[in-house]
Amino acid sequence: MARELILHIGHFKTGTTALQMYLDYNRDLLAEAGLHYATQTRKHAKHSALAFSLLRRAGVSELMHGYSSPHPPARIWQALFDEVRALPDGQSMLVSSEEFIRLGAHPDAAALLRKQINQASDLRFRVIAYLRPPQAHLQSWYNQLVKMGIPVGSFTTALCSQIEAVHWDYALALKPWVEIFGAEAVILRTYGPALREGDALYADFLGALGFPLPAEAEPMPGDPNRRIDPRRLAYHRGLNRVDLPRHVRELMNAHAQASLDSDDGEGPRRALTTIRDEARQGIEAVAALPGAALDLEAMLAALPALPEGPAQDLDALIALMAGEIGRLRAHVVSLSGRIGVLEEAARRDETPDPPPQDPAA
Missing domain, CATH: 1.20.120 (Four Helix Bundle (Hemerythrin (Met), subunit A))
Structure with missing residues (x-):
């Protein structure tokens, strides 16, 4: 059975940092199950140099985060392919970078990716990506841009003139991956609040790829990319x-x-429903007093509310x-x-x- 390369391509703001740190920290346990987290180009638990090499060669200069390696994409990608070929038959290599998703906005970079993949016909490939509802994604991505110190305008300005279209046009974001690897090789998952609980994201990711969650694996404590x-x-x-x-x-x-x-x-906070129920019950109780002449309808129409x-x-x-x-x-x-x-x-x-x-x- 052919050796496999799995590319985790993001999207941004879908728990990628936490997932990458988990994969890196538990790479020995995962390797025992046949899933190897690549060492080539790995930096800060991710493999962004693979994407940056393509983007840089295609002339992209924005949001490159200081990437300045002079090495051509072929050298970087061939080193990765050689690492995959060194695996035992049937085992898988995994690389992860949310920067991959940007190739959909840069066709020249996507063409360079196709050129590299054509040099590895002896390998199997799968692609996995997480997507979240566009508005939640855009708000989170905008927050990240501000956090990084990127000189963006208001949310309206950023959305209409500064943010790449792959952040709302998911067909564009996935276009090169479907065209290069085939629709059957692309795995899509929804990222939502439930995956932020405990080890749910790790279990979902590994399960989608057909690997068990190691019982001895340790998640990284806290939020590694707090907004x-x-x-x-x-x-x-x-x-x-x-x-x-x-x-x-x-x-x-x-x-x-x-x-x-x-x-x-x-300290503890009262639920608004509790406050409103107590207010309603209190109004109804005092309105029943013999000497009460209250406008009950007006009172009940203006129960406590929060801005x-x-x-x-x-x-x-x-x-x-x-x-x-x-x-x-x-x-x-x-x-x-x-x-x-x-x-x-x-x-x-x-x-x-x-x-x-x-x-x-």
Whole structure:
């Protein structure tokens, strides 16, 4: 049975970082089951050099994250193919990079991929990708761009003029993979909230490829790619436009997050349904009192509610900005006081000493 190369191509913002770290950390256990996580071009638990080599040769310069390797794609891909050919018969090699999905937006890079794959007719290939509903994906990707410091505009501007079409046109994103490898070789999975729980993503990924989840495998603790709190996304984006030392930027973002966290409060929170039920029951109880003359319909039509969406976000942003302005004002007052002390000391230094008096006078 031929040796196999599996390409995990993303999409972005579908748990790829967590999955890559899991695969890298547990690569020995996975190899025992016949699934080998490739060592060629692996950096930070992913294989993005494979995609970047194609994109760079095709003339792509945006979002290359400093990739500057002079090696041609053929050299990099042939090294990978040689690693696959060294496997025992019937076993599989896996590479993973969300950067692969960008080839759909760059046909010249996709043509280069086809050229490389044509040199490996002795290998079997499969492709696996996760997709999430477009709006959720776009919001998460926009958050990531701001987090990386990319100079994007508003969400509207970014969507209409700055984000590659593969982030909403999934047929375009998958076009080169279907054309090169065949539709039967492409595995598609939905990424949703359920896969963020425990080891669900790892089990789903391995199961889709026909491999068991190793009982001894250890997931990586925490979220390896935590997003920016959406309530301070605009604030973070604004800071990206200012030339500030990194430590100052980080301090300002930390202050902003602390402000939002204080809004959230601590301790147990009552459910809105509980609050509304208690309010309704209370109104109905007091309305039944002999001396009550309440407009019961009006009371029940205005039960407690929470601000949602833009109104809630605007309130949080105003509180955040007011806190930052207050800190700056306090700093200015402190500096003004220090300057006043220094100016007073300078005036004293400039006052000439009185002339010495003649003792005989």
